Amino acid sequence: MGLLNIGSLGFGLLAWGLPLFNLINPKTKASEFYWDAIWSLSSCGIALCFQIIYTNYIVTIEDWIALMDTAQTVAVASATLLIMTILLNFTALIILKKKQVE
Numbered sequence: 001m002g003l004l005n006i007g008s009l010g011f012g013l014l015a016w017g018l019p020l021f022n023l024i025n026p027k028t029k030a031s032e033f034y035w036d037a038i039w040s041l042s043s044c045g046i047a048l049c050f051q052i053i054y055t056n057y058i059v060t061i062e063d064w065i066a067l068m069d070t071a072q073t074v075a076v077a078s079a080t081l082l083i084m085t086i087l088l089n090f091t092a093l094i095i096l097k098k099k100q101v102e
Helices: 002-024 030-060 064-101
Strands: none
Touching (some): 002 064, 030 064
16 A cells, blocks of 8 residues: 555646656747646646545554644645645646747
8 A cells, every 4th residue: 555655646746747847848838748747637636536545544454643643744645746746737727838839
């Protein structure tokens, strides 16, 4: 089950990496960015889903100590992942649209 946490981390990094790559890459066009944004938001959703599945696993095996130890951190990390993914994608989209107008 530890693979769920590793998978969640990997998909979370992918969710942030795609918009950051598009911000850094000068050749990216706004019309091409939409697919990357879809992949980024999908990766965020998969990462969050992995955390929900892992939490369900902890409840199923009745490891209440682990649940109490990790619940707050998982909630904060999940909210941060979602908010930052949305902000990065909107920021990249706005900047790419401005580049396209210039």
